[in-house]
Amino acid sequence: MIPSEITQPTDQATTSPRHDPSTLLSIRGLRKRFNLSGNWLEQLHFSKGRLTRRQEYVHAINGVDLDVARGEALCVVGESGCGKSTVARTVMGLISPSEGEIHFDGTRIDQLSAHALLPWRRRMQMIFQNPYASLNPRMTINRILEEPITFHNPSLNRGDVQDKVQEVMSSVGIDPEWGGRFAHEFSGGQRQRISIARALAVDPEFIVADEPISALDVSIQAQVLNLMRDAQQARGLTYLFITHDLAVVEHFATRVAVMYLGTLCELAPRDTLFSTPRHPYTQALLSAIPRLSDGHPTPIRLTGEVPTPVNLPSGCVFHGRCPYATARCREDIPALKTYGDARVACHALEEGRL
């Protein structure tokens, strides 16, 4: 695995990143708002004798800068609703960003038309969370796997396509003889293997995995994880791995990005993050992992709730629950700053209060 590289801090979202050949994917100033207000008729409100138009947004991602280096497995962690899946889906073009840029291998891809995006589609693939919904129930496994191959390689003849299908099926540990069966005839773990096979069928370089093992039985999780790691080594894949399971992160990641309420709080190599978590949220998160060994500090108890992403807090999004918050934290949004090999967005750390 290529050691991850820390890129230059780019604090202005507008500048196009200088293309670094070791960077496969770079996200700059990504924001995504979802409109909650419905159609224009539902937006009209009558208050104090005046008719006003009111629009409300869920701020799912609020300015995320992220670089994924070639060959690494970048894990994005965070609690439910912190925007990690939205990042994954925006990167794959399933939803379009409200602001910001996504560059894949030096090319900006977030503004391309569906047709222009096609060559990039086969270089980046996605594995989904729910193996029970991610395979078409009316298609046999063979058809599910054949379709992307023939679509992206129209020149292949039937025999070549069959060979390719058999190859990817064996590579994920599914007997090619089962290709005539339907998805409902397989277990959850087998289905997730088939989903992986579908992603691998077009020979991608980059795979976005959106909580690929959280719907699986614990005994199957390790199998699927190891399969993904083997595929990474055999094919030189790069992963953007969305998860909320810190044990998976410890096993799988080369670097970890911690998200809270749509912002990135900390980005660090795995070992650095687990040995010296710097951001107060990361510290609280890691202290919550149950350990068998004695003498481990008791979990840091955060007070209050995660604020609603509809009305974002001013300043640092974490200030309401942070034990170190000051007046500055309530006003200024902290930027990612480099500390050793980690990058952390925290005023307290910058001022040396932590």
Added chain:
Amino acid sequence: MSEETSTADLRAQMPGAWARFRKSYLLYSFKRDPVAQLCLLIFIIITIAAFGAPWWAPTDPYDLTGIDIMNSELPPMWLDGGDAAFPLGTDAQGRDLLSTILYGTRVSLLIGFGAVAMQCVLGILFGLLAGYFGGIIDATLMRLADIQLSFSTLMVAILVGAIVKASFGNLMFGQVALILLILIIGIAEWPQIARTVRASVLAERSKEYVDAARVMGFRAPRIMFRHLLPNTLSPIFVIATVQIANAIISEAALSFLGLGMPETQPSLGSLIKSGFDYIQSGAWWITLIPGAVLVVLVLVINLLGDWLRDVMNPRLHKG
């Protein structure tokens, strides 16, 4: 099955559509449901009898030279004054009622299936578009459907039929009546199918296999017709079956009102209407026998539709 299998053997072993059908719940439940079996049997008999009418109908009711006005209003053969040449009697013009019913059933079935095919084409297309794209396309198509549904089928048909009849004259109308009825009933009832399709597409498109198809770069038509449509087929089947019965009834009602098939090529509805004038004078068979055929046909189709709905609704599976 041999132990060692080459790729060619593998293909041969793959369960084909027929093998899958043989193992399906559909066939299993059909085998255990005598009502469904009986209904299908009657439906098949009626269909074969109607579409094979040119071969086995005693006379050709469209052939005016074969009709003798002196034979008019003969009762069925088991009544006094009946003639063995006309087993179900004759109508007011001296046509053999059995032959006329056979030909008329053919017309009714053609209109029923044709109109539903038309509804399916429009309904599936608009339903897929509305459900998959959402937003303004959805709003436009569904408001259009609402507007369409707010006119009853009969009202649209009366309006269109009257205009065509007035502008082309009776003779011309007779030539285009079949196609016109298919178009009218098809266009008037497409929202039923479109709404059903849209509802299932909305449920299906949030599933991850649709996202997976989008990530693969498949274009919208391929996703709609090859990924979404097969998953919305079962409700379409059920609705379509019921709609066939509805279309046949609509056609009969229109013909009864004089806006359907002309006297010269009668459907079941126009036969009923033509006999209606003579029911007081004792010739009840001209109305009642085609009426009974219509009732049986529609009942059988509706019962089959009910059975299909029960089978295809997984929540009603027993055990």
